[in-house]
Each structure stands twice: as C-alpha cells, then as structure tokens.
Amino acid sequence: MKITNGKDFWAGLMFMGFGLGFVVVSQDYAMGTAVRMGPAYFPTVLGAMLVVLGAIVFFRAFVSKVHEPIHVFPFRWIPAAVGLILGVIAYYTQATRQSGIAWEIGHMILSGISVVLLFAAFGPRSLWIVLAGVVMFGYLLKPIGLVLATFVLIFVSAAGGHEFKWKEVSFLSVLLAIFSVYAFVKGLGLPMNIWPDFLE
Amino acid sequence: MESLIANLGIGFGVALSLANLLYCLLGVLLGTLIGVLPGIGPVATIAMLLPVTFTLPPVSALIMLAGIYYGAQYGGSTTAILVNLPGESSSVVTCLDGYQMARQGRAGAALGIAALGSFFAGCCATVIIALFAPPLAEVALKFGPAEYFSLMVLGLIAAVVLAHGSVVKAVAMVIFGLLLGLVGTDVNSGVARFNFGISELSDGIGFVSVAMGVFGFAEIIGNLEQKEQREIFTKKVTGLLPTWQDIKDATPSILRGTTLGSALGILPGGGALLASFAAYTLEKKASKNSANFGKGAIQGVAAPESANNAGAQTSFIPLLTLGIPSNPVMALMIGAMMIQGIAPGPQVMTERPQLFWGMIASMWVGNLMLVVLNLPLIGMWIKLLTVPYRVLYPSILLFCCIGVYSISNAPFDVMQTAIFGVVGYVFVKLECEPAPLILGFILGPLMEENLRRAMLLSRGDPVVFFTRPISLTMLVIAAFLLTIVVLPAVRKKREEAFVEA
Numbered sequence: 001m002k003i004t005n006g007k008d009f010w011a012g013l014m015f016m017g018f019g020l021g022f023v024v025v026s027q028d029y030a031m032g033t034a035v036r037m038g039p040a041y042f043p044t045v046l047g048a049m050l051v052v053l054g055a056i057v058f059f060r061a062f063v064s065k066v067h068e069p070i071h072v073f074p075f076r077w078i079p080a081a082v083g084l085i086l087g088v089i090a091y092y093t094q095a096t097r098q099s100g101i102a103w104e105i106g107h108m109i110l111s112g113i114s115v116v117l118l119f120a121a122f123g124p125r126s127l128w129i130v131l132a133g134v135v136m137f138g139y140l141l142k143p144i145g146l147v148l149a150t151f152v153l154i155f156v157s158a159a160g161g162h163e164f165k166w167k168e169v170s171f172l173s174v175l176l177a178i179f180s181v182y183a184f185v186k187g188l189g190l191p192m193n194i195w196p197d198f199l200e
Numbered sequence: 201m202e203s204l205i206a207n208l209g210i211g212f213g214v215a216l217s218l219a220n221l222l223y224c225l226l227g228v229l230l231g232t233l234i235g236v237l238p239g240i241g242p243v244a245t246i247a248m249l250l251p252v253t254f255t256l257p258p259v260s261a262l263i264m265l266a267g268i269y270y271g272a273q274y275g276g277s278t279t280a281i282l283v284n285l286p287g288e289s290s291s292v293v294t295c296l297d298g299y300q301m302a303r304q305g306r307a308g309a310a311l312g313i314a315a316l317g318s319f320f321a322g323c324c325a326t327v328i329i330a331l332f333a334p335p336l337a338e339v340a341l342k343f344g345p346a347e348y349f350s351l352m353v354l355g356l357i358a359a360v361v362l363a364h365g366s367v368v369k370a371v372a373m374v375i376f377g378l379l380l381g382l383v384g385t386d387v388n389s390g391v392a393r394f395n396f397g398i399s400e401l402s403d404g405i406g407f408v409s410v411a412m413g414v415f416g417f418a419e420i421i422g423n424l425e426q427k428e429q430r431e432i433f434t435k436k437v438t439g440l441l442p443t444w445q446d447i448k449d450a451t452p453s454i455l456r457g458t459t460l461g462s463a464l465g466i467l468p469g470g471g472a473l474l475a476s477f478a479a480y481t482l483e484k485k486a487s488k489n490s491a492n493f494g495k496g497a498i499q500g501v502a503a504p505e506s507a508n509n510a511g512a513q514t515s516f517i518p519l520l521t522l523g524i525p526s527n528p529v530m531a532l533m534i535g536a537m538m539i540q541g542i543a544p545g546p547q548v549m550t551e552r553p554q555l556f557w558g559m560i561a562s563m564w565v566g567n568l569m570l571v572v573l574n575l576p577l578i579g580m581w582i583k584l585l586t587v588p589y590r591v592l593y594p595s596i597l598l599f600c601c602i603g604v605y606s607i608s609n610a611p612f613d614v615m616q617t618a619i620f621g622v623v624g625y626v627f628v629k630l631e632c633e634p635a636p637l638i639l640g641f642i643l644g645p646l647m648e649e650n651l652r653r654a655m656l657l658s659r660g661d662p663v664v665f666f667t668r669p670i671s672l673t674m675l676v677i678a679a680f681l682l683t684i685v686v687l688p689a690v691r692k693k694r695e696e697a698f699v700e701a
Contacts, residue, residue: 008366011630015372022379022394029391035660039386039393042648046379053372060368073629094397115615123625126424130597131417131618137601138614146602153601154594161424161590172591176598188255190606 012058019050083117231271297500381644413620475511
C-alpha cells in the first residue's frame with residue numbers, strides 16, 4: 001500500500017476526525033426518538049455520514065491515479081505540540097469571577113500565545129504572522145484603543161509579506177489610523193476607544 | 201400585469217428614495233473597489249463588507265449588499281481583462297478573450313462591451329425576477345416541512361454537482377458545513393451543543409467569521425504565498441466605447457448569453473459561475489469562425505459577461521421565494537437577512553412587500569449605476585491595480601478586523617475569524633471547495649428544524665418524504681443528479697468541461 005494522493009489522504013483524515021468528534025461529543029446530549037428528535041439525533045447521523053465519506057476519500061488516496069506529494073503544506077510539530085499543551089492549560093485555568101484582573105490578563109496572554117503557536121504549526125510564514133496580527137488587534141483594541149491597535153495590526157501583518165519597508169509601512173499606518181478613526185468611530189459611530197483607556 | 205406594474209411602483213418608490221439611492225451607490229462603488237483587487241472575488245468582497253451594512257435598516261442593507269455584489273462582479277471582470285487574473289471562477293472565461301483583446305490594445309472596447317452586456321442582462325433579469333418570483337412564492341407557501349427538507353437536499357446536491365472538483369469531497373464539505381451550523385443552542389431543547397464550555401459559542405459560530413475567514417483571510421494568505429507578478433495594460437486603455445462594428449458583432453452573443461444565464465441562474469446550485477462557462481461554450485459552438493476564440497473575439501467577452509450578470513441576478517429568485525440559497529453569495533445574503541431579523545422564505549413577499557420589491561427595483565438601479573459609473577471611473581480602477589499588494593493587504597485586513605469586531609464588540613469574534621482563516625487555507629491546500637461548506641453552514645439549523653417537524657407530523661415515519669409528490673420529485677431529481685455525476689462517462693465529460701473553459 002502506497003499513498004499516491006497526499007491531498008486525499010489528509011482530507012480523508014480530516015473529515016473522519018471531525019465526523020468522529022461530532023459523534024462522540026453528541027453522546028453527551030439526549031438522543032430522543034425518530035418522532036421527537038433530541039439534540040443529539042441530527043448531529044450523530046451527519047457525523048456518521050462524514051466519517052463514511054472521509055473513509056472513502058482516505059482509501060481513494062491509495063488507489064488514486066493522481067499523484068500528489070504527501071507533504072501538502074508545511075507542518076511543524078514543535079509549535080503544534082507546545083500550542084496544544086498551552087491551550088489545554090488555558091482551558092482549565094479560565095478566569096472566574098473571584099480571580100483578579102491580573103489573572104484575567106495572564107490568561108488572555110496565555111491563550112493568545114497558544115492560538116498563535118497553533119497557527120504557526122501550519123502553512124507558510126505569512127499565514128501565522130498575518131493571523132497573529134489579527135488576533136492581537138482583536139484583543140488589544142479595547143485596552144489600547146483603535147489608533148495603536150491599527151499600528152500593531154499593520155506593522156505585524158506587513159511583516160508577513162515578501163518585503164517590509166519601514167517608511168512605507170509607517171506612512172500607511174498613520175494614514176489608515178486617521179481614516180478609520182474618522183470613518184468608523186466618528187462617521188459610523190462604532191463604539192470603540194480611539195486612545196488607551198487611561199488617556200481618555 | 202397590472203399588479204406587476206403596481207408592485208414595481210412600490211419597489212421603485214423604495215429604491216429611488218434618496219437614502220437608498222445613496223446606499224446603492226455606495227454598495228456599487230465599494231463592491232467595484234474591492235472586486236477590482238486581483239484575487240478577490242464577489243464572495244470574499246461581500247464577506248468583508250457584510251458588517252458595514254449591519255447598522256442600516258433592513259431594506260437599505262440588502263440594497264447595499266446587492267449593489268456590492270454587482271460591483272464586485274463587474275470589478276472582477278475588469279481585473280480579468282486587464283491583468284489576466286480572474287477575481288473569481290466566474291470571470292475565468294472572461295480572461296480568455298478579454299485579456300487577448302487588451303494585449304491587442306482593445307481593452308477599452310472589451311471593458312465597454314462587458315459593461316453594456318451586463319447592463320442589458322441586468323435589465324432583462326430584473327423583469328424576469330419580477331415576473332416569476334410571485335407565482336413561485338405562492339407555490340412555496342404550500343410547502344410543508346417535508347417539502348422544505350427535500351428541497352434543501354436537492355439544493356445542496358445540485359450545488360455539489362455543479363461545483364468542480366471531487367464530488368465525494370464536496371458532499372463531505374456540505375455535511376461538515378451542516379455540522380458547524382449546528383454548533384450553539386438547540387432551539388427545541390435549549391441545550392448548548394458543541395460549545396466546549398465557551399460562552400461565546402452558545403449563540404453558534406459567527407456566520408461572518410466563517411465567511412470572512414474561509415473566503416477572505418484564506419485568500420490573502422494564498423496570495424501572499426505566491427510571488428506577485430503582473431502585467432498590466434494601463435497605458436493602452438483608450439476609447440472605452442466600443443465601435444459600431446463591435447456592437448453589431450456582440451449583440452447576438454449578448455442575447456444568447458442573457459437567455460442562457462437567466463435560465464441557469466434559477467437552478468439550485470446555479471448562478472454566475474455555471475452561466476459564464478456555459479455561455480462561452482455555447483458561443484464557441486454557435487460562432488462561424490470559432491478559431492478566433494481565445495485570440496480576442498469580442499463575442500467571447502460579451503456572452504459570458506452578460507450570462508454571469510443575468511445568472512447572478514436570477515439566482516435571487518430561489519432566495520427570495522423559497523428562502524434557499526443557491527450559491528455562496530446567496531448564502532451570505534440569507535445570513536445578512538437573518539441578522540437583520542428577517543426570516544427568509546415565501547412570506548417575505550407578502551409580509552414585507554417594500555423590502556421584496558424595493559430590492560428588485562434596486563437591482564435595475566444598481567446596474568444602471570454600474571454603467572454610468574464605470575465608464576468614467578475606469579481610469580481610477582486601473583490606478584488601483586497598480587498599487588502594490590504589500591500595501592493593499594494590510595489595509596484590507598484592518599477593515600475586515602474592524603468589521604468583525606464591530607458585530608458584537610468581542611475579541612473572540614476576531615480570533616474565531618483568524619481560526620477560520622487557517623481552516624480555509626487547509627481546505628484550499630487539500631482541494632476541498634469551501635463553497636458547499638458555507639451553503640451547508642447556513643442550511644444546517646433550517647434542515648434540522650424541518651426534519652424534526654416532518655418526522656413529528658408523520659409520527660416518525662420517514663416514508664413521508666417519498667409519499668408527498670413534490671417532496672418525492674425533488675428527492676428523485678437529487679438522486680438522479682448524484683448518480684449521473686458518479687457515472688464514469690459523465691464524470692470524464694464534466695472534468696473536461698471545467699478544464700476546457
């Protein structure tokens with residue numbers, strides 16, 4: 001048995017994994033009967049169908065006449081493993097009402113790092129750098145305000161491209177920060193901080 | 201006939217109000233602006249601009265979205281002609297002859313005929329919608345849950361059959377989408393499903409996040425992965441108006457393209473993509489000197505451009521009358537309607553005539569604006585094409601992020617979108633089409649709801665789907681479609697058709 005079509009191999013595994021996941025998690029909910037379907041009924045049926053289809057795609061990978069390499073996209077084990085471990089820690093240390101602000105911020109940083117590491121496990125350099133910029137923007141917008149968050153997003157995401165020109169990126173950040181403040185906050189009236197909390 | 205005129209009267213009354221004209225104009229402009237950027241098609245454009253419309257009243261929001269759609273479609277053709285980069289699969293065929301015309305210095309004529317053809321097709325399609333939507337909605341009002349369930353099965357199957365690539369993978373993607381759509385609180389039992397204790401997920405996965413991540417972010421990452429290399433004909437674009445000879449050559453093609461496109465757009469799973477491919481093939485067969493095709497034949501631009509615009513518009517018919525999206529763009533429109541608090545379906549026409557007819561009238565207005573705007577503004581769009589991608593993509597990202605964040609002021613939504621960006625990237629790499637996923641995602645909860653109701657009414661007897669005639673017909677068609685694509689002979693032909701065009 002030799003894998004000829006790497007794309008089908010991974011796609012099949014992906015479908016089977018997700019299908020199985022949905023079936024397993026569904027078992028926590030009530031199944032019900034065909035007359036009165038419970039919340040588990042439809043997802044269980046669909047999940048099972050996804051597993052079957054995934055299996056077909058998976059086995060096709062061994063008989064396909066189309067040849068695709070098994071390395072479909074870059075995958076790095078170390079960030080994947082570390083990200084996963086940090087993610088599990090973050091999941092079990094979620095902030096409760098009693099925990100202070102320091103705990104909350106610490107937890108946010110921890111989960112942010114774990115997500116970015118998981119991004120970094122896949123694909124080209126640009127993928128995780130650009131998406132790290134996006135995640136940072138999301139979490140920083142409220143504490144540091146739109147202007148500075150825009151700078152963070154533009155600088156980080158521009159670093160994910162092929163060339164990075166300091167002058168150009170700085171100019172673009174200033175321009176976009178001014179534009180978004182006037183268009184979105186003043187114009188459309190979106191409720192966003194323009195500057196960091198302590199300055200307003 | 202009289203009621204038609206009266207209805208269109210209501211519609212134009214709504215569409216021609218100053219505010220709505222402004223939103224339509226804004227939509228067309230923004231749509232063209234983003235759609236012109238290489239590598240960004242209508243789906244990505246609409247996904248990115250969706251949040252902008254959420255603050256508007258429902259009618260204006262939908263009018264603006266429809267405007268964005270036509271704008272993006274037209275912008276995509278502009279890029280196809282000038283840069284030989286199709287923004288979306290539906291403008292792939294426009295590249296063939298359009299780019300050749302541009303190389304011969306006739307980019308102006310190609311752009312002009314594309315605009316005029318689209319406008320003509322848009323006018324015809326508007327009339328077709330106004331004529332056919334009401335009777336269809338009337339039929340649909342008689343549908344019970346069993347019919348709805350079967351209709352959705354048919355719609356999803358048809359979408360799979362007409363997509364290119366592996367059928368098995370496409371069906372798997374539909375089911376994956378249906379499952380993702382089920383995340384969140386179950387309406388019947390109130391149980392929060394698949395949320396893993398994350399409170400933000402109890403309302404379900406954000407529809408905008410999925411669409412923007414899978415179509416928008418994944419697209420940007422894909423573009424960054426390749427080195428940019430473009431050859432743009434910016435200096436040679438002069439004389440936007442086609443000559444009389446051009447118009448004479450193109451008229452029959454525009455007519456044929458419009459007819460074919462309108463018919464194909466109504467089919468579930470149809471729309472702009474299929475329409476443009478089919479029109480190009482038909483034109484090649486119909487032409488006396490088919491050897492010219494691919495070398496800059498004006499018919500090769502006129503026919504697919506008219507067809508994709510006609511198809512784009514008539515695909516609103518199943519959306520407005522049945523509440524079923526026939527392609528990913530319509531799925532986005534349904535998502536927008538739901539966020540606005542409108543339950544899509546046949547009752548929209550009777551309960552909200554202002555919205556229904558206003559939107560139809562605005563389609564015509566939007567098409568007119570496209571022609572009027574684009575002939576003079578083409579120079580500006582060309583300038584935009586010369587802006588390097590390294591400047592464009594951070595700006596696009598910023599607007600996406602602000603848009604997603606503003607939906608509920610939640611950082612979680614932004615992160616969710618980034619995650620779907622990775623998912624979308626993986627899909628592209630594994631050759632799994634994301635379009636069926638988004639259709640499934642929208643239809644997931646609806647399908648479950650109708651399945652439950654149908655089974656409750658039939659006391660748990662699944663035979664109900666086969667005894668009710670309309671339901672049976674739809675299931676038979678679905679089964680038929682699925683069997684024929686799996687047949688080896690047809691499969692080969694289908695692959696050829698997508699490769700050839």
